[in-house]
Each structure stands twice: as structure tokens, then as C-alpha cells.
Amino acid sequence: MKKIFIIAMTAAAMISCGSASKYTITGTSEEFADGKWAFLTIEEGRELKNIDSMAITGNSFKFVGEVENPYSAYVIIKDAEADRPELYAEIYVEPGTIEVKKLDPEYQAYSAVGTPLNDLTSEMNAKMAELMKDENASNEDIMKLYADFIMANAANLAGQNMLKQNYYMLAPQQVLDAVAAIPAEKQEEFADMKNAAEQALKVEPGNAYIDIVEPTPDGKELSLKSVVENKKNKYVLLDFWASWCGPCMAEVPYLVETYKNYNKKGFEIFGVSFDRNRDAWLKAIKDKELNWLHVSNVKYWDTPSRHAYAVNSIPANFLIDCSTGKIIAKGLRGEELQKKIAELLK
Numbered sequence: 001m002k003k004i005f006i007i008a009m010t011a012a013a014m015i016s017c018g019s020a021s022k023y024t025i026t027g028t029s030e031e032f033a034d035g036k037w038a039f040l041t042i043e044e045g046r047e048l049k050n051i052d053s054m055a056i057t058g059n060s061f062k063f064v065g066e067v068e069n070p071y072s073a074y075v076i077i078k079d080a081e082a083d084r085p086e087l088y089a090e091i092y093v094e095p096g097t098i099e100v101k102k103l104d105p106e107y108q109a110y111s112a113v114g115t116p117l118n119d120l121t122s123e124m125n126a127k128m129a130e131l132m133k134d135e136n137a138s139n140e141d142i143m144k145l146y147a148d149f150i151m152a153n154a155a156n157l158a159g160q161n162m163l164k165q166n167y168y169m170l171a172p173q174q175v176l177d178a179v180a181a182i183p184a185e186k187q188e189e190f191a192d193m194k195n196a197a198e199q200a201l202k203v204e205p206g207n208a209y210i211d212i213v214e215p216t217p218d219g220k221e222l223s224l225k226s227v228v229e230n231k232k233n234k235y236v237l238l239d240f241w242a243s244w245c246g247p248c249m250a251e252v253p254y255l256v257e258t259y260k261n262y263n264k265k266g267f268e269i270f271g272v273s274f275d276r277n278r279d280a281w282l283k284a285i286k287d288k289e290l291n292w293l294h295v296s297n298v299k300y301w302d303t304p305s306r307h308a309y310a311v312n313s314i315p316a317n318f319l320i321d322c323s324t325g326k327i328i329a330k331g332l333r334g335e336e337l338q339k340k341i342a343e344l345l346k
Contacts (some may be wrong), residue, residue, distance in 0.1 A: 019068065020066040020067065020068045021066065021067060021068075021095035022064070022065070022066055022095065023063075023064070023065055023066070023067050023093055023094060023095055023096060023097075023098065023115075024062065024063070024064050024096075024097045024098065025040065025061075025062070025063040025064075025075065025091065025093070025098045025099075025100065025112075026060070026061070026062045026063075026097070026098070026099050026100070027060065027061050027075065027089075027099065027100035027101070027110075028058075028059055028060040029059060029101070029102065030059055031077075031087060031102075032056050032059045032060065032061065032077055032087070033056065033059070034056055034057055034058070034059065035055070035056070036055075036056045036077055036078060036079060036086070037053055037054065037055055037056065037077070037078065037079065037080045038053065038054055038056055038061035038063070038075060038076070038077055039052070039053045039074075039075070039076040039077075039078070040052040040053070040063050040073055040074075040075060040093075041073060041074045041075075041076050042071065042072070042073045042074075043072070043074075048074075051073075052065065055080075056077070061075075063075075065093075067093050067094060067095060070092050070093060070094035070117055070157055071092070071093055071157075072090070072091075072092060072093075072157070072161060073090075073091055073092070073093050074088050074089065074090055074091065075088065075089045075091055075100050075110075075112075076088045087110060088110070089109075089110035089111060089112055090111075090112075090121075091112035091118060092112070092115065092117035092118050092121070092157060092158065094115050094116070094117055094118070095115070096114060096115035097114050097115070098112050098113070098114045098115050098118055099112065099113055099114045100112050101113065103122065103125055103126065103129065109125070109129075111125055111126075117156065117157055117158045120153060120156075120158045121158050121162075124145075124149050124158075124162070127145060128142075128145060131145060142169065143169050143170060143171070143174075146162065146166050146169050146170060147170055147174050147178075149162055150162050150163045150166075150170075150178045151177065151178055151181060154178055154181035154182050155181070155182070155183060159178075160182060160186065160189075160190075163175075163178050163179075163182075163190070163193075164190075164193075167193055167197075167312075168312040168313055172197040172198070172200035172201045172204070172310070173197075173201065175193060175194070175196075175197035175200075176194065176197045176198065176201075179193060179194045179197070196307075196310050196312070197310070199307065199308070199309075199310045200309075200310035203308075203309050203310065203318060203327060203330075204327070204330075205326075205327050205328055205329055205330060206326060206327070206328075207326065207327055208325050208326055208327070209224065209228065209238070209318070209320045209325055209326065209327055210224075210308045210309065211223055211224050211225040212224045212272070212304065212305040212308055212309075214272060214295035214296060214297050214303070214305060215295060215296065215297060216293070216294060216295055217281075217282055217285065217294055222293065222295050224236070224238060224270055227268055227270050227293060228320055228322050228325060229322070230268075230322075232266065233266055233267075233268045233322050234265075234266030234267065234321075234322055234323070234344075234345065235266060235267050235268070235319060235320065235321060235322060235341065235344055235345070236267075236268045236269070236270055236319075236320045236322060237255075237267070237268070237269045237270070237317055237318070237319050237320075237332070237337070238270050238272065238309070238317060238318040238319075238320060239255070239269055239270065239271045239272065239315070239316075239317045240272050240274065240305075240306070240309070240311050240314050240315065240316040240317065241271060241272070241273060241274070241314055241315050242273055242274040242275050242281075242314060243273070243275050243277075243280045243281055243283070243284035244275065244280065245274075245314050245315065247314070247315055248314055248315040249284075249288075251315050251333060251334070252288050252290070254333075254334050254335065254337055254338060255269065255290070255337070256288070256289060256290070256291075257338060258337050258338040258341055259291065259292055261338070261341075261342075262338075262341050262342070262345055263292075265345045266322075266345060267341050267345060268292065268293065269292035269293065270292070270293050270295070271290065271292060271293065271294045271295070272295055272296065272303070272305050273294065273295070273296035273298075274296070274300055274301055274303065274306070274314060275296055275298055275300070276298060276299060276300040277298070278298045281294075281296055281298060315333070316330075316331065317330060317331065317332055317337075318330045319332060319340065
């Protein structure tokens with residue numbers, strides 16, 4: 001980590017440089033076929049904009065230009081008129097000679113090396129690739145790798161972009177710590193992320209649940225409060241899901257079994273769907289025999305319920321103790337859910 005920190009300080013110093021300097025971006029590979037084109041591309045809003053291009057010859061390409069402040073870009077390899085890239089690499093355009101090369105022989109992923117920000121990111125990607133090969137690696141190991149890199153590099157573009165792309169892998173307090181370490185002049189870029197992390201802390205286990213109200217399949221509004229305060233319920237699982245979500249569907253058998261075994265003993269599920277197709281939502285409820293309470297405004301991710309519970313990925317769930325109105329667990333998956341409910345209602 002000391003090595004990363006030293007390199008990060010160098011990268012941060014380069015970011016503050018105000019005069020334009022030359023960059024060179026090169027790549028040579030048998031996979032860069034002659035007749036294809038290389039494009040240097042940036043994102044503008046949700047659109048990609050080509051800022052340079054060239055025909056590949058001798059399985060190689062070379063871009064040369066000047067840059068004042070480092071910025072994120074992509075090198076894309078494809079046919080000149082094709083819509084989709086055949087190969088691409090995320091890079092930082094910064095002063096120096098940047099080489100695009102294969103990150104790992106086992107994968108099609110390409111990376112950039114040769115300059116401070118690119119070396120930082122390449123080193124991080126290599127560590128992540130190795131971690132993903134480890135069958136014993138846990139989600140906590142992955143989160144720690146991201147968190148350590150982001151905290152060590154919050155002052156530079158590599159750390160800031162890593163935070164933007166992977167903040168959902170971090171605990172809310174880790175996100176807040178990382179945002180706090182970002183220079184003041186860039187804080188505004190992370191305001192929404194900071195607000196979401198602060199909201200997420202409010203729905204950590206031990207805190208009171210937040211009421212939400214959404215339409216049921218028959219169009220009537222149903223509040224979470226009315227379910228939690230229903231005297232027949234002892235525990236309510238607030239479950240965020242969608243019919244288009246593969247991991248959500250993988251959880252269905254566990255939810256169905258738990259509900260079947262414990263509903264009459266005081267266990268209820270309040271399902272909030274992020275579907276955007278009403279028919280698909282209702283079909284999933286019927287076909288999968290999801291015989292619990294359901295609500296949705298059928299507006300995909302655009303729902304106040306998502307923001308109330310700072311949900312950035314699904315499936316997501318929160319277990320509420322009706323006697324106290326407090327959240328006592330979250331993220332219960334698979335057999336872990338049934339085990340928890342069995343312990344509470346034994």
C-alpha cells in the first residue's frame with residue numbers, strides 16, 4: 001500500500017499541472033487486426049465521442065496529442081462503420097507514453113500502462129483479476145481491495161473514478177470517508193453519492209424502518225407502516241426485486257419456502273418491484289406463486305422507495321421487527337433467510 005500511496009502522490013501532482021504536455025498512446029497485438037480501426041473515444045453525457053482515429057497497420061496503432069489535465073477515455077478497436085467495439089480498453093489520457101496491452105492472457109481485457117494513473121489502475125485491475133481467481137475470496141475481500149485503493153487515491157482521478165464505478169461495493173461509512181478525502185473543488189461531483197450514503201446509514205440494522213407507500217397490483221395504495229403495525233405480523237421482510245433481475249429470481253425458491261413455513265406464525269413479505277413492464281411484474285407474481293404483498297409504481301429505478309432505503313442494486317432486503325419498528329437485519333440471502341426467521345419464530 002505504501003508503494004501505491006507514493007505513486008498516487010505523483011499522479012496527484014500531475015493533475016495539478018496546468019500546461020499542456022505531449023501524450024503518446026500505442027498498442028501492438030495480433031488481435032489488433034490490419035484493416036480494423038482504432039478510436040480514441042470519450043464520454044459526453046451518455047454519448048461516445050471520437051476524438052482521434054486511425055487505421056490499424058502492422059497490428060499496431062499510435063495516437064499522439066497534447067493534454068493539459070488528465071481525463072478518462074477509451075481505446076476502441078472495431079470495423080470503421082461497426083456500432084459495437086470488438087476490443088476496448090479504459091485509459092487515462094495524461095502526459096507520457098501510454099501502452100495498451102492485454103491485462104491477463106486468460107481474459108480479453110486490455111489495460112493501459114506507462115503513466116502514473118494508468119499504472120495505478122492496471123495494478124489494481126491485476127490484483128482484482130487474481131482475487132477473482134481465488135475460490136476462497138469473499139465479498140469482504142473484494143470490498144476491502146476497492147476501499148483500500150479508493151482511500152489511497154481519493155486525491156487523484158483514478159481513485160475518484162474507481163469510487164464512482166464501484167461505490168455500491170462499499171459500506172455507507174466507507175463511501176462517506178472516501179468522499180471526505182476528495183479535494184474540496186471536486187466535492188460537488190460526489191454530492192449525490194454522499195447523500196445516498198448518509199441515507200443508507202439511516203436504514204442500517206438498529207435504526208427505525210422508514211415508511212413507504214406504493215400501488216398494489218389492483219391499483220390501491222399500500223403502506224409499509226400498515227403492514228408492520230398489523231398485529232398478526234411479528235416480522236416483515238421489505239424485499240426489493242424485479243422480474244427482469246436474474247439474482248432476484250434465484251432467491252424466489254428461498255422466499256417461497258420461508259413464506260410457506262412461517263407466514264402463519266407471523267412472517268410477512270412486503271415486495272417492492274423495480275419492474276417497468278406491468279404485465280411482466282404480474283406474470284412473475286402469478287407464475288412463481290409469490291403469495292405475499294406486492295407494490296410497484298412500475299417505473300424501474302425511479303421510485304422514492306429506492307431512495308428511502310438507498311438501494312443501488314437488487315435483490316436487497318431489510319428485516320423489520322414489528323414489536324420495535326426497528327430494522328434487525330438486511331441482505332438476507334438464500335438459506336440464511338429461512339435460518340434467521342426460524343430462529344426468531346422458534
